[in-house]
Amino acid sequence: MISSECPGELLRAADLQLHTTRTDTMPGVVVRGMAGGVPAVVSRVGGLPEIVTREVGRQVPLTAAAIAAAIVELARDDALRIRLGRAARTPSLERFEAGGWVARLREVYESALAHPVGTGTRWRVLRAGRPPRGPTGRRHVPQRPGAAHRYTPAP
Numbered sequence: 675m676i677s678s679e680c681p682g683e684l685l686r687a688a689d690l691q692l693h694t695t696r697t698d699t700m701p702g703v704v705v706r707g708m709a710g711g712v713p714a715v716v717s718r719v720g721g722l723p724e725i726v727t728r729e730v731g732r733q734v735p736l737t738a739a740a741i742a743a744a745i746v747e748l749a750r751d752d753a754l755r756i757r758l759g760r761a762a763r764t765p766s767l768e769r770f771e772a773g774g775w776v777a778r779l780r781e782v783y784e785s786a787l788a789h790p791v792g793t794g795t796r797w798r799v800l801r802a803g804r805p806p807r808g809p810t811g812r813r814h815v816p817q818r819p820g821a822a823h824r825y826t827p828a829p
Contacts, residue, residue, distance in 0.1 A: 686710040689755060690748045694734065694741055698722060708766035713758035715744045730762035 685691065691707040691714045698720040705725065707714060714731035716722040723733055732744040748755045 685712055688712050690715060690731075690745070692741070692745065693717070693722070694736060695719060696736065701725070705766055705770045708762035709771065711759040711763045713748060713755055713762055715741065715748065726762075730758055730765065 685703075685707045688707070689712075691704065691712050693701055693704050693714055694717040695701075696717070696719060700721050701716075704714050704716060704722065708725070708730060714726050716726045716731060716733055717736050718733045726733060732748065734740040734744045748758070
Protein backbone atom coordinates (compact mmCIF):
# COMPACT_ATOMS: atom_id res chain seq x y z
CA MET A 675 0.00 0.00 0.00
CA ILE A 676 1.34 3.42 -0.98
CA SER A 677 0.68 6.33 1.35
CA SER A 678 -0.95 9.35 -0.29
CA GLU A 679 1.01 11.51 2.15
CA CYS A 680 4.22 10.92 0.20
CA PRO A 681 3.90 12.26 -3.37
CA GLY A 682 7.33 10.86 -4.29
CA GLU A 683 6.12 7.33 -3.63
CA LEU A 684 3.03 7.92 -5.76
CA LEU A 685 5.07 9.29 -8.64
CA ARG A 686 7.58 6.43 -8.54
CA ALA A 687 4.70 3.92 -8.60
CA ALA A 688 3.27 5.48 -11.77
CA ASP A 689 3.94 4.11 -15.24
CA LEU A 690 3.73 7.57 -16.76
CA GLN A 691 2.64 11.06 -15.84
CA LEU A 692 0.19 13.21 -17.74
CA HIS A 693 0.56 16.98 -17.48
CA THR A 694 -1.60 18.68 -20.09
CA THR A 695 -2.19 22.30 -19.20
CA ARG A 696 -2.82 25.52 -21.08
CA THR A 697 -0.25 27.51 -19.05
CA ASP A 698 2.70 26.50 -16.91
CA THR A 699 6.16 27.98 -16.60
CA MET A 700 7.95 25.52 -14.31
CA PRO A 701 5.94 22.43 -13.36
CA GLY A 702 7.61 21.00 -10.27
CA VAL A 703 5.56 17.81 -10.38
CA VAL A 704 6.92 16.95 -13.84
CA VAL A 705 10.49 17.53 -12.68
CA ARG A 706 9.93 15.37 -9.56
CA GLY A 707 8.39 12.61 -11.65
CA MET A 708 11.27 12.66 -14.11
CA ALA A 709 13.74 12.50 -11.21
CA GLY A 710 11.89 9.37 -10.11
CA GLY A 711 12.25 7.85 -13.59
CA VAL A 712 8.67 8.41 -14.74
CA PRO A 713 8.24 9.51 -18.38
CA ALA A 714 5.83 12.38 -19.01
CA VAL A 715 3.21 13.29 -21.58
CA VAL A 716 2.96 17.08 -21.55
CA SER A 717 1.35 19.90 -23.50
CA ARG A 718 3.53 22.23 -25.55
CA VAL A 719 3.24 25.31 -23.33
CA GLY A 720 5.48 27.43 -21.12
CA GLY A 721 8.68 25.74 -20.01
CA LEU A 722 7.46 22.20 -20.67
CA PRO A 723 9.05 21.78 -24.14
CA GLU A 724 12.47 22.61 -22.65
CA ILE A 725 12.02 20.09 -19.84
CA VAL A 726 10.32 17.18 -21.61
CA THR A 727 12.03 16.38 -24.90
CA ARG A 728 11.37 13.47 -27.25
CA GLU A 729 14.15 11.53 -25.48
CA VAL A 730 12.42 11.63 -22.07
CA GLY A 731 8.69 11.81 -22.82
CA ARG A 732 6.12 13.10 -25.25
CA GLN A 733 4.93 16.62 -26.08
CA VAL A 734 1.39 16.84 -27.41
CA PRO A 735 -0.99 19.52 -28.63
CA LEU A 736 -4.07 20.05 -26.48
CA THR A 737 -6.34 17.74 -28.44
CA ALA A 738 -7.95 14.60 -27.08
CA ALA A 739 -6.71 12.51 -30.01
CA ALA A 740 -3.06 13.55 -29.61
CA ILE A 741 -3.11 13.07 -25.84
CA ALA A 742 -4.75 9.65 -26.16
CA ALA A 743 -2.28 8.57 -28.86
CA ALA A 744 0.72 9.44 -26.66
CA ILE A 745 -0.76 7.64 -23.64
CA VAL A 746 -1.54 4.55 -25.72
CA GLU A 747 1.97 4.58 -27.26
CA LEU A 748 3.61 4.55 -23.83
CA ALA A 749 1.09 2.18 -22.25
CA ARG A 750 1.56 -0.45 -24.97
CA ASP A 751 5.36 -0.33 -25.17
CA ASP A 752 6.95 -1.26 -21.84
CA ALA A 753 10.50 -1.09 -23.23
CA LEU A 754 9.96 2.43 -24.60
CA ARG A 755 8.38 3.62 -21.35
CA ILE A 756 11.26 2.20 -19.29
CA ARG A 757 13.87 3.70 -21.65
CA LEU A 758 12.22 7.14 -21.51
CA GLY A 759 11.95 6.95 -17.72
CA ARG A 760 15.63 6.10 -17.33
CA ALA A 761 16.57 8.84 -19.77
CA ALA A 762 14.38 11.35 -17.89
CA ARG A 763 16.13 10.76 -14.59
CA THR A 764 19.60 11.99 -15.55
CA PRO A 765 18.78 15.43 -17.01
CA SER A 766 16.24 16.05 -14.29
CA LEU A 767 18.78 15.45 -11.56
CA GLU A 768 21.52 17.40 -13.36
CA ARG A 769 19.35 20.46 -14.08
CA PHE A 770 16.99 20.64 -11.13
CA GLU A 771 18.38 18.72 -8.14
CA ALA A 772 19.95 20.85 -5.40
CA GLY A 773 23.44 19.37 -5.86
CA GLY A 774 23.49 20.41 -9.52
CA TRP A 775 22.36 23.92 -8.65
CA VAL A 776 25.07 24.21 -6.00
CA ALA A 777 27.76 23.09 -8.46
CA ARG A 778 26.65 25.61 -11.10
CA LEU A 779 26.42 28.41 -8.53
CA ARG A 780 29.93 27.57 -7.33
CA GLU A 781 31.20 27.85 -10.93
CA VAL A 782 29.63 31.30 -11.20
CA TYR A 783 31.25 32.49 -7.97
CA GLU A 784 34.65 31.02 -8.90
CA SER A 785 34.46 32.69 -12.30
CA ALA A 786 33.61 36.02 -10.70
CA LEU A 787 36.43 35.69 -8.17
CA ALA A 788 38.93 34.88 -10.92
CA HIS A 789 38.36 38.39 -12.31
CA PRO A 790 38.72 40.76 -9.36
CA VAL A 791 37.25 44.23 -9.69
CA GLY A 792 39.54 47.17 -8.97
CA THR A 793 38.72 49.51 -6.13
CA GLY A 794 36.26 52.23 -7.03
CA THR A 795 35.03 50.41 -10.14
CA ARG A 796 31.35 49.59 -10.28
CA TRP A 797 30.17 46.74 -12.50
CA ARG A 798 26.79 46.01 -13.90
CA VAL A 799 25.33 42.97 -15.65
CA LEU A 800 24.53 43.35 -19.33
CA ARG A 801 21.29 42.21 -20.83
CA ALA A 802 21.89 39.31 -23.16
CA GLY A 803 22.70 40.53 -26.65
CA ARG A 804 22.48 44.28 -25.86
CA PRO A 805 25.75 46.02 -24.97
CA PRO A 806 25.32 49.31 -23.10
CA ARG A 807 25.62 52.70 -24.78
CA GLY A 808 29.01 54.34 -24.45
CA PRO A 809 29.82 58.03 -23.93
CA THR A 810 29.19 58.69 -27.63
CA GLY A 811 25.75 57.12 -27.53
CA ARG A 812 26.89 54.12 -29.58
CA ARG A 813 26.62 50.61 -28.27
CA HIS A 814 29.97 49.07 -27.42
CA VAL A 815 31.11 45.63 -26.37
CA PRO A 816 33.43 45.45 -23.35
CA GLN A 817 36.91 44.23 -24.20
CA ARG A 818 37.77 42.79 -20.78
CA PRO A 819 39.54 39.42 -21.46
CA GLY A 820 37.83 36.35 -20.04
CA ALA A 821 34.62 38.18 -19.13
CA ALA A 822 32.66 36.58 -21.96
CA HIS A 823 31.11 40.02 -22.50
CA ARG A 824 28.80 39.65 -19.52
CA TYR A 825 30.09 42.54 -17.41
CA THR A 826 31.11 46.07 -18.26
CA PRO A 827 32.24 49.03 -16.18
CA ALA A 828 29.37 51.31 -15.26
CA PRO A 829 29.69 54.89 -16.60
